[in-house]
Amino acid sequence: MTAPASISIPDLETVYDHLATAIDRAGPQKTELFLVKLALLNANALGDAGLFLQNIHAALQDL
Amino acid sequence: MHTPTRTPRHSIYYTYRVFAPWLPSAHPAQTRQKAVIVGAGPAGMVAAMELARHGVPCVVLNAELQVSQGSRAIVFTRRSMEILQQFGVADRITANGLPWRFGNSFYRGQRVFRMEAPHDQDDRFFPMINLQQQYLEEYMLDALLANPLIDFRWGNKVTAVEQRDGCARLDIDTPEGSYMLDADWVVAADGGRSGIRAALKLQMEGASYEGLFVIADIRIDLPLPTERLAFFDPDWNPGNTILMHREPHGIWRVDYQLPAGESPDAALRPESLRARIDAQLAMIGHAGTPWEMDWCSVYSARALTLPDYVHGNILFTGDAAHLLPIFGVRGANTGFQDAQSLGWQLAFVIKGLAGTALLANHSAERVGAAREIIDEAGKSTRFMTPPTHGFQLLRDAVLSLSLSQQFVRPLYHWRTSRPHEYTRSALNSHGDDNALFKAGPAHGAPPQNVRLGADDFLLDHLGGGFDLLYFSAAAAVPEALQQVVADARARGIPLHVIAIGAAQPVAGADQTLPDTDGHCRRRYGVAASGGAYLLRPDQHICARWLTLDATRLQAALNTALPR
Numbered sequence: 001m002t003a004p005a006s007i008s009i010p011d012l013e014t015v016y017d018h019l020a021t022a023i024d025r026a027g028p029q030k031t032e033l034f035l036v037k038l039a040l041l042n043a044n045a046l047g048d049a050g051l052f053l054q055n056i057h058a059a060l061q062d063l
Numbered sequence: 064m065h066t067p068t069r070t071p072r073h074s075i076y077y078t079y080r081v082f083a084p085w086l087p088s089a090h091p092a093q094t095r096q097k098a099v100i101v102g103a104g105p106a107g108m109v110a111a112m113e114l115a116r117h118g119v120p121c122v123v124l125n126a127e128l129q130v131s132q133g134s135r136a137i138v139f140t141r142r143s144m145e146i147l148q149q150f151g152v153a154d155r156i157t158a159n160g161l162p163w164r165f166g167n168s169f170y171r172g173q174r175v176f177r178m179e180a181p182h183d184q185d186d187r188f189f190p191m192i193n194l195q196q197q198y199l200e201e202y203m204l205d206a207l208l209a210n211p212l213i214d215f216r217w218g219n220k221v222t223a224v225e226q227r228d229g230c231a232r233l234d235i236d237t238p239e240g241s242y243m244l245d246a247d248w249v250v251a252a253d254g255g256r257s258g259i260r261a262a263l264k265l266q267m268e269g270a271s272y273e274g275l276f277v278i279a280d281i282r283i284d285l286p287l288p289t290e291r292l293a294f295f296d297p298d299w300n301p302g303n304t305i306l307m308h309r310e311p312h313g314i315w316r317v318d319y320q321l322p323a324g325e326s327p328d329a330a331l332r333p334e335s336l337r338a339r340i341d342a343q344l345a346m347i348g349h350a351g352t353p354w355e356m357d358w359c360s361v362y363s364a365r366a367l368t369l370p371d372y373v374h375g376n377i378l379f380t381g382d383a384a385h386l387l388p389i390f391g392v393r394g395a396n397t398g399f400q401d402a403q404s405l406g407w408q409l410a411f412v413i414k415g416l417a418g419t420a421l422l423a424n425h426s427a428e429r430v431g432a433a434r435e436i437i438d439e440a441g442k443s444t445r446f447m448t449p450p451t452h453g454f455q456l457l458r459d460a461v462l463s464l465s466l467s468q469q470f471v472r473p474l475y476h477w478r479t480s481r482p483h484e485y486t487r488s489a490l491n492s493h494g495d496d497n498a499l500f501k502a503g504p505a506h507g508a509p510p511q512n513v514r515l516g517a518d519d520f521l522l523d524h525l526g527g528g529f530d531l532l533y534f535s536a537a538a539a540v541p542e543a544l545q546q547v548v549a550d551a552r553a554r555g556i557p558l559h560v561i562a563i564g565a566a567q568p569v570a571g572a573d574q575t576l577p578d579t580d581g582h583c584r585r586r587y588g589v590a591a592s593g594g595a596y597l598l599r600p601d602q603h604i605c606a607r608w609l610t611l612d613a614t615r616l617q618a619a620l621n622t623a624l625p626r
């Protein structure tokens with residue numbers, strides 16, 4: 001198994017800011033819808049249901 | 064006293080015929096029957112015809128004096144037509160139905176998905192054909208009433224059933240009072256509210272969905288082709304789904320989902336129906352077009368099946384055995400397959416050609432089919448009427464993404480009813496060459512139709528027993544194979560041999576199809592002379608060989624008819 005590719009710190013910071021700004025732009029009524037759309041787009045980009053399920057599992061931790 | 068209505072049911076396009084009840088006083092004392100079918104819906108009628116086809120007489124009981132109320136099933140699939148063709152009713156359906164193969168899904172005024180069901184040159188029938196269920200029942204009924212082996216009894220309602228000593232006793236109420244009828248086998252084809260299922264206290268497994276739909280048939284002149292139309296989350300009905308289908312006789316089916324919490328009574332108020340149907344017409348650009356209501360009701364999706372269709376001498380079939388969501392047109396279309404499967408396997412048991420293991424196989428195959436359908440239909444239903452907040456969010460996200468993102472659009476696919484493949488059937492041969500084929504229908508699959516010429520298709524030539532498709536250019540079927548065929552026939556097994564690929568009639572074959580261009584061989588993946596397929600009486604494949612020999616043909620027949 002190869003180690004999963006990980007995002008660089010500067011890129012992560014970019015994602016952080018853009019995601020936060022986008023959530024604010026979507027507004028409280030549409031936040032959930034926006035995040036689900038985003039998740040589906042990322043699932044498509046990943047092209048790997050198994051990896052996506054792992055991410056679901058990780059995101060459900062410590063809510 | 065059972066008093067079914069003698070008033071013709073209301074319809075603006077169908078003229079109901081009311082039949083006279085069958086009265087016990089007009090008939091001699093009742094002897095024990097081999098098979099009694101309770102219910103004369105699509106499933107009961109196909110079961111009766113399939114039994115009769117194998118020479119087994121039966122009694123068919125129908126509580127009512129006329130065919131079914133309101134229009135129910137309107138979409139019939141290719142496989143249903145291939146089954147109905149075997150009973151001589153497909154031509155009338157073709158003559159009067161509306162064939163189609165495209166479906167469209169709309170969101171925010173944009174067509175976000177177009178389904179194109181394949182229509183092969185080799186198919187006689189379209190993927191789908193629309194016809195109101197009353198007509199379909201009428202055509203089947205005409206075939207039933209003309210069959211001397213079928214004793215059809217109108218106005219006979221089963222009120223109780225008791226099983227003892229390998230026999231079932233039915234209490235039957237009629238307009239002049241009740242009588243009793245004993246039967247070796249009872250087929251419970253008494254529909255979704257099966258009284259027999261309730262009497263036996265049998266539980267179904269699966270899911271029920273909360274979303275309620277109004278189903279309305281209206282007469283309206285709309286200049287639109289026969290295609291399925293689905294509208295998601297329109298302004299006039301936020302969050303909900305609307306479906307439209309064209310039917311013959313200028314009728315359209317409009318299904319629309321109700322806002323959560325609205326009661327069926329409120330939804331069926333004339334003002335409510337008018338306002339919503341008008342809003343839907345306005346949305347598709349036909350505001351103000353006059354229309355007239357034929358019939359309407361409220362429906363909720365259920366995906367349930369009995370875990371076993373055989374209970375002693377009582378066999379469940381059609382809606383009595385399972386309740387399937389209408390999304391994907393599964394009720395009647397599944398019922399035809401159930402009932403044909405039941406019909407031939409019960410006939411073979413009654414005739415002593417196989418043991419009751421065959422009925423256990425029937426149950427396993429059809430419960431497997433129902434479970435597969437429940438799984439598939441569950442996906443469609445969860446998309447059409449999301450059951451929880453999470454499903455609602457995902458559905459809405461897909462709708463929203465579908466305006467710009469191609470990859471989510473296939474999720475609109477409706478997963479239309481298709482025939483189940485009995486891949487793991489106990490009747491499939493073990494020592495054949497199934498795994499070695501590179502093309503053609505595999506173990507358990509329904510047959511591949513092949514166009515042989517103008518108005519001439521392979522399936523026109525099959526059915527009514529086992530069919531051995533023997534691919535060969537030789538002048539005769541080998542002696543040893545002919546001997547196995549002759550032995551099987553001597554035991555009473557109906558077995559037809561169809562030689563494919565010789566210009567002259569082949570000795571030892573019942574029919575010869577020349578297949579001059581080799582097209583049939585190619586579709587069946589047969590490269591050389593001597594290849595063969597064995598089809599069961601329901602035309603599903605149970606064995607296939609690259610080179611057939613007598614020993615393996617005998618083995619396949621033994622496996623297909625367990626003792």
Ligand SMILES: Cc1cc2nc3c(=O)[nH]c(=O)nc-3n(C[C@H](O)[C@H](O)[C@H](O)COP(=O)(O)OP(=O)(O)OC[C@H]3O[C@@H](n4cnc5c(N)ncnc54)[C@H](O)[C@@H]3O)c2cc1C
Nearest residue numbers: 102103104105106126136137138221254381382394395396
């Ligand atoms: C609104 C709607 C739309 C539908 N659309 C489609 C579609 O497009 N495609 C599709 O494939 N399916 C569709 N279906 C489903 C389809 O109508 C049913 O699945 C089908 O009719 C079931 O056939 P059946 O023979 O099992 O039962 P039924 O058709 O319900 O027949 C039951 C029979 O049993 C008789 N009976 C009942 N109790 C007794 C008794 N005690 N004694 C004697 N007789 C009795 C009844 O009189 C009747 O003859 C739809 C259903 C509805 C409600």
